[in-house]
Amino acid sequence: MTPAAAGSRTLFPVILAGPSGAGKTTIRDRLLAEAGSPGFHFSVSMTTRAPRAGERDGVDYRFVSRSRFEALVDSGAMLEYATVHGARYGTPRDNLDRARAAGAHLLLDIDVQGARQVWEAVAEVLSIFIVPPTAERIARQLRARGSESPEQLRRRLANARSELEAAAEFDRLVVNDRIEDAVAEVSALVEKGLVRDRRLGAAERRYVKRIIGELDAV
Ligand code: 5GP
Numbered sequence: 039m040t041p042a043a044a045g046s047r048t049l050f051p052v053i054l055a056g057p058s059g060a061g062k063t064t065i066r067d068r069l070l071a072e073a074g075s076p077g078f079h080f081s082v083s084m085t086t087r088a089p090r091a092g093e094r095d096g097v098d099y100r101f102v103s104r105s106r107f108e109a110l111v112d113s114g115a116m117l118e119y120a121t122v123h124g125a126r127y128g129t130p131r132d133n134l135d136r137a138r139a140a141g142a143h144l145l146l147d148i149d150v151q152g153a154r155q156v157w158e159a160v161a162e163v164l165s166i167f168i169v170p171p172t173a174e175r176i177a178r179q180l181r182a183r184g185s186e187s188p189e190q191l192r193r194r195l196a197n198a199r200s201e202l203e204a205a206a207e208f209d210r211l212v213v214n215d216r217i218e219d220a221v222a223e224v225s226a227l228v229e230k231g232l233v234r235d236r237r238l239g240a241a242e243r244r245y246v247k248r249i250i251g252e253l254d255a256v
Pocket of ligand 1: 056057058083084087118119120122127128129147148149150151152153
């Protein structure tokens with residue numbers, strides 16, 4: 039099959055979702071550093087939140103004002119958008135074209151609200167939910183980030199819980215215990231291709247339920 043004939047079936051977008059503190063960003067960065075073929079093209083989101091130390095405009099996010107963000111939403115330029123932890127986040131529609139032009143999978147690191155909108159808009163997507171092995175890992179990573187006030191930390195923990203509750207809507211679950219294993223697992227899932235038997239199995243749902251229980255006790 040020529041690359042053109044392979045088309046959207048082989049270059050499907052890949053969504054990585056999961057609670058803050060699950061290690062999504064590290065997995066994403068490792069995947070982007072891999073020399074795979076077709077490889078990944080990171081979906082740079084727009085956000086109205088302030089940049090964190092070390093974040094670069096146009097690379098990590100496109101940092102925009104609230105009014106600019108809303109104007110883009112109104113003009114239909116966003117594939118999906120959501121409010122997360124009080125700030126606006128969204129995926130510009132043309133990120134899909136950029137990935138296609140690069141001959142790569144668009145790799146989206148978005149929240150559950152955004153994932154649901156992408157499922158509505160794009161027929162063929164692989165959606166992977168990342169969880170840490172314990173809830174304590176979520177709490178520890180959020181604290182270690184150190185950029186959050188106690189109020190922001192509380193909000194992120196509550197948000198982590200509601201993200202976990204949506205895990206069963208995803209195609210596949212990857213437990214991020216050892217980062218190398220998690221990256222290999224995500225790569226293997228992408229290699230296998232699109233999933234027809236969507237949604238997680240009973241054992242995976244029980245796993246997520248246990249972490250939610252632990253998180254309530256943190
Ligand atoms: P952070 O502020 O820690 O970078 O991201 C907070 C949350 O927003 C993460 O769960 C991240 O996946 C999500 N997020 C980042 N970009 C987007 C986006 O474009 N759309 C949506 N819906 N969520 C996003």
